[in-house]
Ligand code: ADP
């Protein structure tokens with residue numbers, strides 16, 4: 030069953046048409062990568078799924094429920110951004126649990142969830158530290174922890190590794206893949222990096238100019254690109 034469906038999603042900012050009619054099904058547990066050049070609408074599409082931006086037209090369902098006009102908090106999603114936006118004055122534990130504190134969850138529940146997320150992400154020994162004492166990769170793990178404690182049905186990642194250096198990026202790619210294998214949650218991952226797309230995705234959605242150029246497995250796109258754009262984009266990694 031489809032976990033998430035987009036039906037003819039369009040988005041304009043004034044006279045600027047950014048998303049031009051996107052249809053897409055994402056299956057439960059799938060790791061889907063949106064890839065495409067800068068400015069093609071990847072972040073906008075992700076923000077529409079998250080509910081941070083309303084589509085101009087079209088419909089969105091998550092878990093079979095129409096959430097086209099639902100508040101972000103009603104969608105069962107959690108988003109991890111490129112800039113980690115951790116609170117500098119809070120500890121790692123407080124940062125991970127912050128969303129749950131805001132939602133006034135019981136203290137014991139928050140502590141248990143923070144502990145479990147920290148174990149999953151190998152942050153247990155750092156729970157009392159402040160963000161400034163952490164490496165870039167550790168900070169990114171805290172940002173992922175903040176998403177995990179909310180038990181989302183769908184994780185959304187917007188270029189989460191683009192601030193990291195190449196070797197750390199490679200390591201975090203593996204860690205996110207392991208996280209997906211462990212949690213088996215649906216994940217949508219945005220990147221402009223062809224290597225990330227080819228190595229991480231069950232399914233790649235190639236976006237170009239606000240439209241879907243092709244959807245397929247990395248192998249299908251590599252073997253049978255349907256447009257010269259896809260062939261050039263997938264065929265010439267950085
Ligand atoms: P990507 O993430 O693929 O780089 P974006 O989704 O951020 O692309 O942006 C797609 C296009 O929409 C760009 O031309 C960008 O300038 C424009 N855009 C994005 N957000 C807004 C906004 N809030 N207001 C006006 N234009 C926007």
Ligand code: MG
Nearest residue numbers: 071072073188
């Ligand atoms: Mg973007």
